[in-house]
Every structure is written in structure tokens, then in C-alpha cells.
Amino acid sequence: MDAVPARPARIQDVAAAAGVSVSTVSNVLNRPERVNARTAERVRVAVAALDYVPHPGAAGLRTGRASAIGLVLPDVTNSFYARIARGAADAAYDHGYSLVLCHSGDAPEREQGYFSMLVEQRAVGVVVVPLSADPGRLARLRERGIPLVLADRAMPDRDGCSASVDDIAGGRIAVQHLLDSGARDILVVNGERGIRQCADRYQGARQAVRSRREARLGQVVAEEMTVAYGAEIARGLEDLPDGVFCTNDFLAAGLCRGLTERGVRIPEDVQVVGYGDLDIASFGATTLTTVRQPVEDLGRAAVEMLLDEIEARADHLHETRVFAPGLVLRDSTRTGAPASSA
Amino acid sequence: MDAVPARPARIQDVAAAAGVSVSTVSNVLNRPERVNARTAERVRVAVAALDYVPHPGAAGLRTGRASAIGLVLPDVTNSFYARIARGAADAAYDHGYSLVLCHSGDAPEREQGYFSMLVEQRAVGVVVVPLSADPGRLARLRERGIPLVLADRAMPDRDGCSASVDDIAGGRIAVQHLLDSGARDILVVNGERGIRQCADRYQGARQAVRSRREARLGQVVAEEMTVAYGAEIARGLEDLPDGVFCTNDFLAAGLCRGLTERGVRIPEDVQVVGYGDLDIASFGATTLTTVRQPVEDLGRAAVEMLLDEIEARADHLHETRVFAPGLVLRDSTRTGAPASSA
CATH class of the missing domain: 1.10.260 (434 Repressor (Amino-terminal Domain))
Structure with missing residues (x-):
């Protein structure tokens, strides 16, 4: 010895x-x-x-517990998911757990393969960031006895914990800011209505406009939520609105580019708000006022709720945690105007 | 039963x-x-x-083996590291291993904490993407009996396997392309010389210029490799070069913005090549010709070399794998000119 x-x-x-x-x-x-x-x-x-x-x-x-947590997400090279991964990894580390990165590529069979691997390796729990994950598959994982928390998707708390961002509030503060900055003729440039986030953000926009009698709201749906489609929509607009809310920053950056090419001044003629605070929001020729989601917090909260479920067991209560987004003010809207926040 | x-x-x-x-x-x-x-x-x-x-x-x-591999990297929200993680996760999955995401935040004590966790959990091996990882720390991990492969950093093959990109070749093809497109007065906008990648990219630039008698090469070192510093350098240039090689895309995007503000036309007056093919290279007002690194391949190759070391044991030979970068042609250089590739 x-x-x-x-x-x-x-x-x-x-x-x-x-x-x-x-x-x-x-x-x-x-x-x-x-x-x-x-x-x-x-x-x-x-x-x-x-x-x-x-x-x-x-x-x-x-210590009475195993130590690996799975994190199943569609694509770690998407900066939104990478931020979730970072929050989750930090929280896992702080609590002495390892985080197994499961890169599903949004393929159901791949996701299923990862679930089997996690069960075999006796992972203590899984955080799933679903894209098109069907509830049946998630339920089957639960049946295998592995606690599961959803991130970026709300779930009724009888089914388990979830951490998500309030997209309705996000749409509301975006359009509220346009109204507060003097815009009255608001256009929403949106993605497909079938995308839950898009529907929620539009609903928030409607709530904001409804509270202001003299304001009007229109909507254009982009085929894809890309810079190219944003620019194309800008080129095709006949009657210019005085405020545009794009439901992601790619559309907003493209819209700004297309409007600038037409000689339209931003924010003097048209004010623009994006969504997501992606890199592109600060790098374009016109920097974007945009809605910022506390994405790292989603990953961190998901891991912490999962660990509570694992460690507290009988004392654990499922939670549906919803985070409020905030507004980041930049050059695409009039500064000095009072900004609302969540 | x-x-x-x-x-x-x-x-x-x-x-x-x-x-x-x-x-x-x-x-x-x-x-x-x-x-x-x-x-x-x-x-x-x-x-x-x-x-x-x-x-x-x-x-x-x-089955004679444990099944977890560690991936230690500085920051998964950096798109370069995220692409390594994706390649590594895909390769691990293909071979039935789980990948433990270790987000070191470039903090030595955190990295050390992860190493201890991986040893405790008897991970079969670790892929490390070092930023400032000192060789002594890596050697100590090796002494604990865990095979280790470096990604994005070459290592003498007596010490172990590594997968990296040839940055000298990257600098060479960038400047070779400027020369092939008619530029003769070349400026390199670089980061600090102490950064290995910056020194290598500049060395490649020198090699390309040396092969062309009538060409000249200058260098400006940016305090930080950001859009803001790129723009500032563009504003301060007295004698304009006809070709600029920026050793990352942030500098290149800022340089383009600063030149455009001065009324300089890109690529007619000045051609610009960036490095990295980051998102910003395709989203700016001027899209960037840039050097693209096969980053996912680094992650994949690192995991595969690690698994060979684990599974083949006595038959395994350490390798120093070096990947060749390629050139992506966009609007910041003259199209139609012959482009060289790696």
C-alpha cells in the first residue's frame, strides 16, 4: 500500500x-x-x-447512479442546436454527468438507433431536441424506462418535462417594437404555416397589432426561409409597408438586401425586425434588430430538469418551462424609440 | 424463463x-x-x-471493449468545431460507439476535469481538438492509458495519430488564385504571427508569390480577426493592392465592407480571398471567394484512427493525416479566370 x-x-x-x-x-x-x-x-x-x-x-x-445523459439533436452544425448542446454540456459537467452527443440528422431510423444505444449503455436519461420526432417514438423510449426531457418543444407536463421558448411572445415584442417606433402598416414575412414556430410568431404579431387600432397587418409566406427568398420578396413588393417582421434572420437579411438594391432606405423608409439573433444579424450591411432566444438556457434547463427527475425521483414534479425571448436593437429599426421587452 | x-x-x-x-x-x-x-x-x-x-x-x-469515446473541444457553438463534432459523431455512430461531448471552453482545469471523468468512466479513447492544450497535459492523459488522437493539429506520428488541414497549401492556393486572376500587388491581412494557422497561411502565400517574378507581397497584422478590424484596415490603406488574401472570412468580410464604403469596386479594383468558408462568406453584400477546409473529415478521420488504435492494437500504426483544402469561387474575385485547386 x-x-x-x-x-x-x-x-x-x-x-x-x-x-x-x-x-x-x-x-x-x-x-x-x-x-x-x-x-x-x-x-x-x-x-x-x-x-x-x-x-x-x-x-x-x-453513488447510486450511472452517469451518462444522451442529447439527441438534428444537426450540431446548426448554430441554434449547437447553443442548446453547449448549455446542456455545461450543465451536465457541473453535475458530474457525461453528455453523449447523438446527431440524428433528423432521420427517424438514426434517432431510433441512438435510443437503442442509450438504452444498452444504461444512460440515465435523454434530452431530445425534436424536429420531426413523432410522439409515438418518444413514448416508446419512455416505456423503456428512460426519463426523457424535450428541449425547444413544449410538452404537457403529465408527459414529462420540457424547456421551450415562447414564440408567441417573440412575435409580439417584435411587432410591438415596430409599432412603438412609428410603423403602422406591418408586413410579416413568414415561413410555411405548418411550422409551429412560424404560426406562433405570427400569432404574436397579430396580438400586437390588435392592440393598436390604426395599425394594419399583412403576411407573405416564403417558400424557404433563406436570404435568397427574402431578397426576392423585397424585389416583388408593390406597396411598401413601413414595418416588416421577418420570422427568421435569413429572411430579414435578404429582405434588407433586396430593399437596399431598390433604393429603399432602412430604417428611414422601412423598418425591419428579424428573429433568432443569428450571426448574420450582426454581419450584414444593415445590422438587424432581432428577437433573441435564450437558447443555451434551454439546454441547461433541460439537463437540470432531467437530473431532478433522476435524483429526486418521488419528489420530482414534471415541469413545462417556457423561456421569454428578448429584443436586440440594431440599425434596421429607428433607435431612440422606446423598445418593449418581454 | x-x-x-x-x-x-x-x-x-x-x-x-x-x-x-x-x-x-x-x-x-x-x-x-x-x-x-x-x-x-x-x-x-x-x-x-x-x-x-x-x-x-x-x-x-x-464484446471485449467499452463503447464511449470522448471528444474534447473548445466551443461547440463555433461552427468550425461544430463541423468536427458532426464528423466525429457520425463516425462513432457508424461504428457503434457513443461520443461524449466535452466542452472545455478552452479552460485548462475544465479540460483536465473532463479527462478525469473520461478515465473514471473508462472511455476507450479521446479525440482532442486543442486550442491552447499544452503537450504535457496530453502526455499525462496518454500515461493514464487512454489512446488519444488530435484533430486540427498535426502531431509527430511517434506520439499518436492526428488529423489536420494543410494550412500552408491553403495560403498557397488562395494567393495562387489571385495571381492567376491577374493580381500582382498582393496584401495578406493576417492574425497574430503566434497563431500557428496564421503563420502557415502566410508561408503558403509567400510560396505562391515567390513563383511569380513580377508579383509583390505585403502583410498587415490585425489585432483581432474580426469584421470590425477588417473594415478598419480597409479604411486605413493608403496604396491599394490589387489582390488581398485575408486569413479568415471575418477579416475578409470587414475588408470588403470597408473598401466598398470608400467606393472601391470588388473585384474590378481589388480582388479579395478569405479563408474558412464560414456562413459570412456567402451572406455578405459581396460574397467571398474563400478557402474551404474539409472540417467534417477531420472529425471523422480522428475517430476512425482512434478506433483502429483501439481495435487493431498491435497491428495499429500511428498516422499523421493531413487534408488538403480547396477553393470556393464567388464574387470577390474575377470569375472566368482559371482557378487553381489543391
Whole structure:
């Protein structure tokens, strides 16, 4: 028990050093209530002296828990999902858990493959960022006994915890800001209505306009939510609105470019608000006033709710946590005007 | 042994079903050479009938290997690192391994904390994307017996495998393209010389210019490699070059903006090449000709070399794999001119 051996210590080494059987060492590590205090202390001294690391899983068993959490997301190179991953990784690390990155590529069979891997490896829980994940698949994972938390998608709290951003509030503060800055003829440049976020953001826009009698609201739906489609829509506008809310920053950047090409001044003639605070919002020729979502918080909150479910067990109550977005003011709207926030 | 129990089967259930002791079941799973064939077969039938999943780690031991790989990187929200993570995650999945995302935030103590976690969890190996990782720290991880592969940083192959991009070639093809497109007075807008990538890219630029007698090369070093500094440099240039190679796309985008503000036409008056093919390269008012690195390939190759080291053991030879970058042609250089590629 003097020198640390060159090879990693085995449980047999600990047993020999402590003068007990292997199963006593195992009991001290896994079921300490079965071992008397003096023996347990002897084993712990030997574990420390030999720098003994229990086998994988055993480290978890020792403290009554395994230690891996799965994070299933569509694409880590999408900056939105990367920010979720970062928040989740930080929270997992802070609590001593490892985070297994499962890159589903939005393919159902791949997602299913990851679920099987996570079950086999006895992951203690999974955070899922669904894109088109069907509820049946998620329910089947639950049936396999693995706690599951959704990020970026609300879920009734009887089904489990979820962390999402309030997109209705996001649409509302975007258009409220346009109205506060003097715009009255508001156009929403939106994605397909089938996309839940797009529908929610539009609903928020309607709520804001409804509160202002003299304001009007129109909508154009872009085939794809890209810079190119935003620019095309700008080129095709006949009657210019005085305020435009684009439901993502790509559309907004394209719209600004298209309007500028037509000689329209932003924000003097038309004010523009984007959504997402992506890189493009600060890098374009016209920097974008936009709605910023607390995305890292989604990942962090999802992991923390999951760990509460795992560790608190009977005391745990499912939660549907909804985060409020905020407004970032830049050059595409009139500065100095009072900005509303969530 | 008829019905699968509602709770997951335990090793005790398997032992009872097979009529053997728990340690015999464990031996069949972990050390089959110690168990006679008929007993082993009885245990395997019970394992299958009860859908028994061994505890974490044991699944790996059963097949002679554990199944988690660590990926330590500075920041997953940086799109370069996210692309490495995606390549690594895809490769790990294809080979049935899980990938543990370790988000070091470039903090040495955090990186060290992750290394300890990976050792404790008996990860089979680690891919490290170093930013300021010191060789001593990496060596200590190796001493703990965990195979380690570097991504985005070359390493002498006596020390282990590495996957990186040839930045000298990248600088060379960037400037070669400017020369092929008619530029003769070349300016490199670079980051600090202490950054290895910056030094390499400049060296490549020098190689290209040296091969063309009538060409000249100058260099400006930006305090930070940002859009703002690129724009500032453009505003301060007295004698305009006819070709500029910026060693990242942020500098190039800022430079284009600053030149455009001065009334300089791109590419008619000045041609500009960036580096990295970041989002900003395709979103700015002037889209950027830039050097694209096969970043996903770095992550994929790193994982595959790691798995070869783990699985082939004695047959494994360390490799220093270096990937060639390519050129993406856009509006900031003259089209129609012959482009060189790696």
C-alpha cells in the first residue's frame, strides 16, 4: 500500500491492501449499508492509496447512479442546436454527468438507433431536441424506462418535462417594437404555416397589432426561409409597408438586401425586425434588430430538469418551462424609440 | 424463463434462470474462456430470454471493449468545431460507439476535469481538438492509458495519430488564385504571427508569390480577426493592392465592407480571398471567394484512427493525416479566370 502500481489498480489489489474479500470491496463501493464502518474505512483508505477507479458504471453504482445523459439533436452544425448542446454540456459537467452527443440528422431510423444505444449503455436519461420526432417514438423510449426531457418543444407536463421558448411572445415584442417606433402598416414575412414556430410568431404579431387600432397587418409566406427568398420578396413588393417582421434572420437579411438594391432606405423608409439573433444579424450591411432566444438556457434547463427527475425521483414534479425571448436593437429599426421587452 | 419481467432483468434473474451462480454469469459475459461451453450456452439462452442488458460498461466488456469515446473541444457553438463534432459523431455512430461531448471552453482545469471523468468512466479513447492544450497535459492523459488522437493539429506520428488541414497549401492556393486572376500587388491581412494557422497561411502565400517574378507581397497584422478590424484596415490603406488574401472570412468580410464604403469596386479594383468558408462568406453584400477546409473529415478521420488504435492494437500504426483544402469561387474575385485547386 506504499506505491501506486504502474498499471491501473484492480479491485483485487484493493482487497489485498485492505485485507478483505473482493466482494467486501464491492459492497463498500456499491452497498455501503451492508458493511461495518471500520471495514468500510479500511477499504476506502486502500481505494484512495491505490488510486483505484471502479469499472465503468460502477462509479455510477457506487453513488447510486450511472452517469451518462444522451442529447439527441438534428444537426450540431446548426448554430441554434449547437447553443442548446453547449448549455446542456455545461450543465451536465457541473453535475458530474457525461453528455453523449447523438446527431440524428433528423432521420427517424438514426434517432431510433441512438435510443437503442442509450438504452444498452444504461444512460440515465435523454434530452431530445425534436424536429420531426413523432410522439409515438418518444413514448416508446419512455416505456423503456428512460426519463426523457424535450428541449425547444413544449410538452404537457403529465408527459414529462420540457424547456421551450415562447414564440408567441417573440412575435409580439417584435411587432410591438415596430409599432412603438412609428410603423403602422406591418408586413410579416413568414415561413410555411405548418411550422409551429412560424404560426406562433405570427400569432404574436397579430396580438400586437390588435392592440393598436390604426395599425394594419399583412403576411407573405416564403417558400424557404433563406436570404435568397427574402431578397426576392423585397424585389416583388408593390406597396411598401413601413414595418416588416421577418420570422427568421435569413429572411430579414435578404429582405434588407433586396430593399437596399431598390433604393429603399432602412430604417428611414422601412423598418425591419428579424428573429433568432443569428450571426448574420450582426454581419450584414444593415445590422438587424432581432428577437433573441435564450437558447443555451434551454439546454441547461433541460439537463437540470432531467437530473431532478433522476435524483429526486418521488419528489420530482414534471415541469413545462417556457423561456421569454428578448429584443436586440440594431440599425434596421429607428433607435431612440422606446423598445418593449418581454 | 417464460415471460420477460416488467422491470429490467438483473444478473440474479439470469443466474436463477440458468441455474448457475452470479459469478458464473459474470464470467460468461466477461471472461468466457473460464466457463465450459455447455454452461456458457445455458447462460446465453437465459440472457436472451430475459432480454438482460448488462450494466453500463459490462456491455462493452462482453464484446471485449467499452463503447464511449470522448471528444474534447473548445466551443461547440463555433461552427468550425461544430463541423468536427458532426464528423466525429457520425463516425462513432457508424461504428457503434457513443461520443461524449466535452466542452472545455478552452479552460485548462475544465479540460483536465473532463479527462478525469473520461478515465473514471473508462472511455476507450479521446479525440482532442486543442486550442491552447499544452503537450504535457496530453502526455499525462496518454500515461493514464487512454489512446488519444488530435484533430486540427498535426502531431509527430511517434506520439499518436492526428488529423489536420494543410494550412500552408491553403495560403498557397488562395494567393495562387489571385495571381492567376491577374493580381500582382498582393496584401495578406493576417492574425497574430503566434497563431500557428496564421503563420502557415502566410508561408503558403509567400510560396505562391515567390513563383511569380513580377508579383509583390505585403502583410498587415490585425489585432483581432474580426469584421470590425477588417473594415478598419480597409479604411486605413493608403496604396491599394490589387489582390488581398485575408486569413479568415471575418477579416475578409470587414475588408470588403470597408473598401466598398470608400467606393472601391470588388473585384474590378481589388480582388479579395478569405479563408474558412464560414456562413459570412456567402451572406455578405459581396460574397467571398474563400478557402474551404474539409472540417467534417477531420472529425471523422480522428475517430476512425482512434478506433483502429483501439481495435487493431498491435497491428495499429500511428498516422499523421493531413487534408488538403480547396477553393470556393464567388464574387470577390474575377470569375472566368482559371482557378487553381489543391
